[in-house]
Amino acid sequence: MNSLHSGADYKYRQVEQAITGRIETGELLPGSKLPSLRQISSSLRVSLSTATHAYEEMERKGIIESRPRSGYYVRGEFRRIPTPSRSNPAPLEPSLVNKGTLIRTALETVGNDDLLPLGVVCPGRELLPYKRLARILSSVIKTHSDRILDYQPIAGNKELRRQIAFRSIDCGSDISPEEMIITTGAMEALYIALRILTRPGDMVLIQSPTYYCFLQLLETLGLRAVEIPSCPVNGISPADIRHAVDTFDISACILSPNFNNPDGSLLPDERKKEVVSLLAKKNIPLVEDDVYGEIYFGQHRPRTFKSYDRNGGVVLCSSFSKTIAPGYRVGWLAPGRFMEKAMEIKATTNVACVSPTQIAMAQYLREAHYDRHLRKLRQSIKDQTDLMRAEIGRSFPKETRVSNPQGGSVLWVELPEGCDGVDLFFRAREKEIGIVPGSVFSPREAYTGFIRLSTGALWSDEIREGIRTLGKMTAGEI
């Protein structure tokens, strides 16, 4: 599962993508014979061993099957899984958010250890570098037993900021340690951003669907949401943003360009540039959520909005919660030109973040373990995502549509017409399966026929069985 990422690795995935692409477009139908290993190695210019590796992987994932002395075939039950359509254009009307109760119920399920973890969007424990982190934290405690009891600066541990700043170059940004505040997870960064930029009653532009905790935050701050539709492939359209900001007095935008939770969409880099530029012209601050930016399945890390920011109007929020250590609660904020105000909000919210975990995280990054860990993590989550998509293809009614994300760790599932996500959520919970109903991802009555499944947990028989059970429930068989 945790196959090492290398040049050869990319090549075998290229083969896999070529084949699954043809299956999904219907070019290769269930039961049809695949090109021979020799043919594919020649047509895609890969070695025979790479082609063999790719076919073996696809067989393991249940996409194809080998028949003795005959070759490889598309599995009978494997079928093209359409992606959910772009959400209905939202009626452009600001809405006060009032989904608290449903969101709270969903959240309780997400944090419930007794349930199959298809609700919580965190990598399974086995995928996290817990041994190395434990070793580093222990050594930090030994070396600095007295210093770890001191307060850290309001902006956060300086070495940690230096390490994060150093990494920011990878995503095209170039943030200095002085332009950054360490926060208790990305959520605190988002919260500080909205405290800086808005007052109760203000309108905030969000993409639809969007992460329910953002909606909860808007609700507690008394803000109104203006939704623009997000397409599960390409995310939001700059034209929609332009229309919305021309129509309403928008105080700030919150967007997740890199693998939006829940639809998994990736906003193309040229669109990012366009969005940043049009909002800068209107002088509207853009709050960017980049928590999934490092979990990309392609060859390159997608850029951030921040990397196109020229006037400090982009407020970047991120964290290590989805990649290293959810419980360490280490996030950060690069508030652009709003630094002074951000420092005041941080100081009056909780003064400073916890010391030992900040120091340990700085040490982890300094020891340069992160990149190797990320390569393994991306591969694992990509595999888990493929396996889950394939299993949904086999187990759910054929009208089901599933997103095909290029990163992140969720699947956005559109159920067949007439199926209700909230109903499925409660029925699944009875069977000890945790999922999140689509309704919580919009302040309006939307996505009632959707669910979100997390692909963060290590693939297992229990998870396969859970997906099958969900499929039967959806089909009305149980």
Added chain:
Amino acid sequence: MNSLHSGADYKYRQVEQAITGRIETGELLPGSKLPSLRQISSSLRVSLSTATHAYEEMERKGIIESRPRSGYYVRGEFRRIPTPSRSNPAPLEPSLVNKGTLIRTALETVGNDDLLPLGVVCPGRELLPYKRLARILSSVIKTHSDRILDYQPIAGNKELRRQIAFRSIDCGSDISPEEMIITTGAMEALYIALRILTRPGDMVLIQSPTYYCFLQLLETLGLRAVEIPSCPVNGISPADIRHAVDTFDISACILSPNFNNPDGSLLPDERKKEVVSLLAKKNIPLVEDDVYGEIYFGQHRPRTFKSYDRNGGVVLCSSFSKTIAPGYRVGWLAPGRFMEKAMEIKATTNVACVSPTQIAMAQYLREAHYDRHLRKLRQSIKDQTDLMRAEIGRSFPKETRVSNPQGGSVLWVELPEGCDGVDLFFRAREKEIGIVPGSVFSPREAYTGFIRLSTGALWSDEIREGIRTLGKMTAGEI
């Protein structure tokens, strides 16, 4: 310094208090002979060894001196130090807080390691149980290397809440683990309380002087402050509160009944009861800051407002930052009848607190080290406070007035007329001495002639020298 707290210990302090009391009232003048050990042991009904111990301690602190073959005398330069008067009755007018810049400047000094630590209100590192905490955190990491990476519940680690609930019985409260939320320090508890109870523009009743971070919080939340005067001995008067809530539409009160920072005042328990009852009748929520409640110099832990709460209107905020581990940032909130709303604010601010430090703190409390540590800490801070008061008595101009707190870890110093606290603050900083100017403790132009000195640091020659330098500056000698 860290003499063990015991019955005998109390007795010697009783002797000490009796003598210093007579010195302070002028009954015993500088140079006058003290009662003999035999006389004092008989009149106060303590053993001869206790009386001897008390005299030796007072000699060590520079209050008295022994003359060979003659007995003990009040030291020539020791004199009665008057306590600052109750603040001028504030003009009862709500004021928008706007002290941000001065407070920020003061805060930078507080966190500056290069300065003599008379500004920061935390016990010196040597007084904190850092070795034991390091051992416990290490063992938690070893035992739960994977689990410490998980999120904790929104309300916080259950065992930690259980331990804090168990301790709450000591201060007369009886809070269950389900009535409590773990926060990132007491400041986050205060912040959550005000987010629950107020909207921008609302009026909040505070005592004057009050902790400047509260003022900063009011400022960032756009709240107006209504000040009622606090007396350095007995704190606020219920009559003043009654008058204020009859005059203004107060949304919430923030009070620090136990050793208010900066004036060190202790509100007598019967007044606490009266305040809780009168606010309950008016249905005005009371936010209680109890971070210094455990650092009492007397025999009993003072009660909390919360212990008199009958209708859930008291919101208790506290932390371990002033007693165990500032950098762990473990605080808590007991929001009374506002639990549901408080959980929403916590969830949307930063979801949950850091895991490893919560688990370690729970283990520390479970192992029952806290009480023994507190006994030593109280004694150390009491000693440091006595020593600093005595040194101020010797080094500052005789018109200086100094609080005589019965707990907490600050001294509130009223400078001779014409001396400016902000001026002294900047001059002290040049000599690498960190103090806090009085002006930051009120939204109005008040306390310009005051400074606050922290007594948290272990007494040392450097600190004695620092106090002497401050005294000379105040006297205009340097």
